[in-house]
Amino acid sequence: MGNTFGKLFQIHTYGESHGPALGVVIDGCPAGLTIDEAFIQSELDRRKPGQSKITTQRKEADEFEIVSGVFEGKTTGTPISIIIRNKDQKSKDYSHIADKFRPSHADYTFHTKYGVRDYRGGGRSSARETVARVAAGAIAKLLLKHYGVSCQAYVSQVGSLQLQKKYTELNLATAEDNIVRCPDSATASAMIELIDETRKNRDTIGGIVTGVIQGVPAGLGEPVFDKLHAELGKAMLSINAVKGFEYGSGFEGVKMKGSEHNDAFYTENDHVKTKTNYSGGIQGGISNGEDIYFNVAFKPVATIMQDQESINEAGETVVVSGKGRHDPCVVPRAVPIVEAMSALVIADYLLISRSNRLN
Amino acid sequence: MGNTFGKLFQIHTYGESHGPALGVVIDGCPAGLTIDEAFIQSELDRRKPGQSKITTQRKEADEFEIVSGVFEGKTTGTPISIIIRNKDQKSKDYSHIADKFRPSHADYTFHTKYGVRDYRGGGRSSARETVARVAAGAIAKLLLKHYGVSCQAYVSQVGSLQLQKKYTELNLATAEDNIVRCPDSATASAMIELIDETRKNRDTIGGIVTGVIQGVPAGLGEPVFDKLHAELGKAMLSINAVKGFEYGSGFEGVKMKGSEHNDAFYTENDHVKTKTNYSGGIQGGISNGEDIYFNVAFKPVATIMQDQESINEAGETVVVSGKGRHDPCVVPRAVPIVEAMSALVIADYLLISRSNRLN
Amino acid sequence: MGNTFGKLFQIHTYGESHGPALGVVIDGCPAGLTIDEAFIQSELDRRKPGQSKITTQRKEADEFEIVSGVFEGKTTGTPISIIIRNKDQKSKDYSHIADKFRPSHADYTFHTKYGVRDYRGGGRSSARETVARVAAGAIAKLLLKHYGVSCQAYVSQVGSLQLQKKYTELNLATAEDNIVRCPDSATASAMIELIDETRKNRDTIGGIVTGVIQGVPAGLGEPVFDKLHAELGKAMLSINAVKGFEYGSGFEGVKMKGSEHNDAFYTENDHVKTKTNYSGGIQGGISNGEDIYFNVAFKPVATIMQDQESINEAGETVVVSGKGRHDPCVVPRAVPIVEAMSALVIADYLLISRSNRLN
């Protein structure tokens, strides 16, 4: 259950870390959208493992195949099925933990819930699952591009090392210029050093990804349970290792007074704008046309290259040794995933908003 | 759209702040549950306006009527419809803002989305909508009580004033002993003073509510998009004025190393436990049997008793004057709402988990 | 579960035959629709009991109250909640069957499913539940009227007495001219006589309602599981006492050859038409602009004014005696229900179709 995301622009994902393949079925993409396959591959490349010294060394080309829903280069309105074959799975790496519960992994909870589990590389609980999200997100991005909406993200914190500038002070496009994906080269260098040092210490570290969505027309979102930021929050919290989400003024906003926090409306060239944007582009769950921005907190990866005490399925005390290929810090590779989930949320609400009124 | 929450224990809410009534239809509550009407009323009383000097002075008894789904004191498995009549609406209070967009309210976004709107007291965007959630949450709490699960919440921060103790160091039941609902009397007094001072300054202030869910069996939740904490996060972010959600180690967790953050498993009397609980009771989106705890950030209320510059529907600059009856700080009354949404999420996943396995 | 119908124009119903009230929450009706309350009442009047000698003698005014979602006469885009109070429930009529299973009623299946049940008048399984559908259907009809779509129905068969003309040979508006709702006065008279005679024999009889939907634009419907006729069929089969559904050529169509059954396309004044309409206005699950027509089969009402042998909850043989107020034949009152469900289906697909393409 729960492998579906979205209501009208809806995706269904499947696949395990060390199974034959992962994939996604996208149902509800409007007909007539030109599919740029090179763009989809470039998005997958941004997420794929083995990109740099600060990511896992698993090698996956993450080549994809579209097996339905596209005809003569355009979407037909029928489900778009994209499949990505696993190539470099090394299942033997996991035989030593087949009946052990790794600390802070999903081994124990899967075991409790299902009784059986595919222990190889975490099976379905692996972040490898997000390859399907990025493929689907690429389609959503193509749709949004048609409507002038962009979804960008970057690393704004690694451990305690925090980027001091706000997104409005940065050139977000430069995030791709370095391997940690921080759009400030000095901070980026420090972050890379911190991650590399952590890796050498056979440890891992957390971080924050900031997302920015621009060009969203006013009026997207729903007023009660499906508030735009509530769905965005769920989307982000559904990404592996995420522990928190805040948008606009976020947790800092609680310290403010209403008189400081309120965003005053004004009109410029017949466009309604706000002087400040503590609202983060969303008021009452509905977009107001300003930039939507948010932070996503990622915990340190649970797999560390150290011995840890734990238990096995029989409840006996065991040692889990640190093996396998893993990221010392997930945030660099999480950037395209955050973007993908953003795009999926906005694409969905864009279609939903077509039902707002009589026409 | 989006007035539904939950998949199997599902609620549908309706009603405007100044319309005739608000209500909820609960579909999917298992048959055979004894309904304690006094308990439902006590939950509504915890949320209702006019409780104390630090809440809005609107007077609503918030008496409810169950019009279906309960027979001879027990649920029948058919939809439970609960209706709460508005009694103290003063719509005239709002005629001065009928065509104005109040700053950081949903006036402009509703106008953009729907073309028409019920401007009286914010209509559907009013936090008065949450009365229906609390009524439904009370039913969910009764269901959870049957299974030994409790959902509690308390105020842990107002403005910059932060409760220094963790939930494990507090007697949560004492939160109800003071009007701000902080389970530490000294901190509570300071919070009350801060809110009252803010009110006298015709301003508002934000705060944080901490939630704690205890007794959840291991194995609730879904591994991918519908992770237990993702749905919990969406539930919280759907409450009016919420700007952020974090669970377990949350945003602070990003600063930690994996070797510090990992929760080691051990066995005690045949029960699997973890030595620490940075995971917040959820691993891979599925409960592990430990306590689930989380923070919810609320912004300062947008309505302040001061004049503010804004625009009207015609795009002209206007002054919005501070009138009406509003809370200077929402967190005291948000406590039962956070509990209600927690209970709704857990009740839903409890039913969903019945499909996990062959039996 | 399952008290919701529709995806974008979505309704949630609640209420029992002898409880305080029944009602519906309509979520997803576009904003800006003018609500004609007199029309809603007139639709409810067409369905209400006690209309004539051939319907049940229970007296219900079926007056409704709209408690949300409409402001200054127009829909606001928020949920429209409509409540109808029960007035003439006579629960004592049912004490004699409190623990008995009436033949071909839902007593036994409700008991098996839920363990408890509201036995008064069938509780939730009563056709009284359809009052909420008709209220919601009236809103859907108002929406469809805006788009030039009409949903009509009439009685085409009672017992073995079959109306010999097709809908294209009839003036459908005249169906309302007689109490059996058959648009052919001679056949209507015979039908009324047959029902009245059956009633006098303390028995009941079945019948067929034919539905006709006109003005549906080409392109509504979905190609696979949610074919327009599949959803229409589900809608009809969800009405109490329905045993079958067919559209277009229906069951008779199986006897035809492809060369006879195929509907040839031609163009008239730039409009695409078909020479015949065995397809019933739907091809591949999607409307083609021709009339949609279908038949709905209703079984004889299970409550008869005769003694019947059955069992009770203890499994003992008992006699169920014929008491209470019931219809000798449901089809006259089913006509507005069939129309309501048609309108709900088309309204939903009309909104869904807005997502078909890039725009």
Added chain:
Amino acid sequence: MGNTFGKLFQIHTYGESHGPALGVVIDGCPAGLTIDEAFIQSELDRRKPGQSKITTQRKEADEFEIVSGVFEGKTTGTPISIIIRNKDQKSKDYSHIADKFRPSHADYTFHTKYGVRDYRGGGRSSARETVARVAAGAIAKLLLKHYGVSCQAYVSQVGSLQLQKKYTELNLATAEDNIVRCPDSATASAMIELIDETRKNRDTIGGIVTGVIQGVPAGLGEPVFDKLHAELGKAMLSINAVKGFEYGSGFEGVKMKGSEHNDAFYTENDHVKTKTNYSGGIQGGISNGEDIYFNVAFKPVATIMQDQESINEAGETVVVSGKGRHDPCVVPRAVPIVEAMSALVIADYLLISRSNRLN
């Protein structure tokens, strides 16, 4: 949209007749079910083209690959993705109709809805889509077998040639003994002759498939919109070429009196039974433990080997010539599809029913 079926045992299908592949993602199958791959293949073989002289001559092995959700032969509770590659597509066969609307096909409605379409073999509107349903249905059948439920179907009518025996008078297993799948050898021979003659006349003919579901426990189904027979009806009406559905007494039942039609309850060895079964095993939308039986009407296939007049996208009159490989009558191959859809419905309701009560 609408490529999903089911609520808890949920399937998502994709793929076009002449695209690279078709497939299905099954989400919600309980963990721990042993997967018998030979059985899945045998089900696909029953549906595959080229089986006999009375089916299409397209050759497809319909070999499948499970790419997720099964580990060491058992389901893991995560999505089961099954892919079937197209091998014998001959797209050139369709170039002559690329811009023509074939009579009674979905060409025109797809064109109207989506603007673009994959015209090769009908694309997504082709009955080839049902290969994915049969694969998913095979998994559902394995689940149902675990609970003692069987879903069978057979051909009961071809054109006007009707099998005179009821299902209770037949050995349903013998349906597989002949190529038309009628469990009465004399009638089967006549049917085969009729279809073959029709084929030689370059024409097609309709028919009826009867379905029988046995072993369903009492208490499955939902009382209002999601009545068990309503969902079953939708499932059947969603199959290509279906024009009607009836269950239990069906259309014939309308001619009966209540006193004849009512099914009297009695107890046998502590089991509740009914003396007759006009209810078709379902009362008030919920199963009563008796056999569920129903009829599904299929129209004659629209593709005939004759020239037909039609129009093209420009609205010009054109001739559509009869080419390609098609079934002269769909019912023999529809038998496993009807069974598959039955199994999917029952599997879903079986899981849903786990939420009925407190436990």
